[in-house]
Amino acid sequence: MAFLHTAASSTTGPRSGLKSRSWTPYLLLAPGLIWLVTFFIFPILSLASTSTMVRPDGAQIGTYVQEFRLANYIDAFQANQEQYIRSFVYAGIATILALAIAYPLAYMIAFKSGKYRNILLVLVVAPFFTSFLLRTVAWTQILGDEGPIVQTLKLLPFVGDSMRLTSTPFAVVSGLTYNFLPFMTLPLYASLERIDPRTLEAAGDLYANGLTTFRKVTVPLSMPGVVAGTLLTFIPAAGDYVNAAILGSPSTKMIGNVIESRFFAVVDYPTAAALSFTLMATILILVTLYIRRSGTDELV
């Protein structure tokens, strides 16, 4: 927060001539950054503080005192290991599926759409103008026991009558894939669109066939989009609990569901805080490693 101190001290400096410009940026930054410090940084610190609190013996539900009990983290993790790992597995599968759906789509819009490019871009985002929750609820109807997919599958000889799609891991992962698809498609499109078509022609002139050009030129040049897209899909998917709550069952609960129920149903704030903090730390570590590995540091 060094810049805030600088901002405060530099306003007292001379207010005329060239030097006056030096405090303008701080005045522009101050209100927004103060908001972020107050309502993002402080809450995170508050969360860290809550995570080591303990409920005194015989105290009312929801009353906690600070005892710096780090063992809260171990207890919270051990009790919810399964949901914790499941969140990352589901988010990982959803990210890979979203990449598989979005890459060809983004490629088509960037290179093969001609004058329809803008319309197609609007169409990619348009489904997200209806509420996120309504679309997830719509999937419960589409995948539901009376829905078209289950009814069609049941016509097949090897599908039993008890076949279900909702309340399965399949439903939760497809919900996650669907809901975060534009976060994958738009960054991919942005990096593909920036590729100069002449580099692709050059590869062809050097006797690379279509596949080689794609593998050796297009894919490497689109890596910033792949990195941005996978992050923008993986991060919200790992913390999501709406899809698991609406499309899943108790056996598909993710870490977000646990945090929500610890906060509201159980009123166990320290465990909820410890789990949130662990989730955030894990994601930050994964993101840093991933960005290092893919060599696109300039992204951040």
Place this chain on the structure above:
Amino acid sequence: MTTLDLPRPSFSHRTSRWISRNLIRIYAGLAFIYLFIPVAYTFVFSFNNSGKSNLVWQGFTLDNWRNPCGAPQVCTAVVNSLQIGLISTVLATILGTMIAFAIGRHKFKGRSTTNLLIFLPMATPEVVLGASLLAMFLNLRINPGFWTIVIAHVMFCISFVVVTVKARIASLDPKLEQAAMDLYANERETFRYVTLPLVMPGIAGAALLAFSLSFDDFIITNFNSGIESTFPKFVYVSAARGIPAQANVIGSAMFFIALIIVIVGQAASRRRSRK
């Protein structure tokens, strides 16, 4: 065409070549169908003569569209969401645009700290943002409600506004501002009559993005809303027993309104760039 003397390829050869040449278009078409299936479902079921639970098709009616407030609590929730969305959008757009100008147009110490502070809220899962704000409000003995939702929404919208407006500022041609200065416009006039109008489409886009993020947010809102209702919260709460068809009406109406705004905006910017 000089290929006339080549033998004509057989029909099946031509079909398979058409498919392989258009494979990616077919694939993209399927992807678009996948994207729009739930939207179509929401729209179709807004005409369902459903009574309370809207899970099974029971016949066509226009009643839900004639009386979107027919189901209890729907319109209170929508009005709340609209108010929260408007207030949050105005605040986040102003604060975010100021930061974007500072980053895009000025030199200052602490630039990388600023960038990190902008980036971190976007890289944090919503459930953590929501839980941490609630932890703070609880520790400060503040009861969550309307204004805590606004505070939360401004917080997570600022970063998206900064990124959008910054991109627009970075794409400006510096020669336009130099030209204004050459024509004896002072710094303030250059900003007022050249820079700001040029950045305006970016600011408008950022405001639209902020509004849609705010209107559609559920996770952070759920943590910091107390007993206050919003539209996504209403849908979540009633999802267990089936949401009323009026919610589908509101969702479909939002879809068409947003689509019209985006199409009009695109047409306007194309006309401007053609001039």
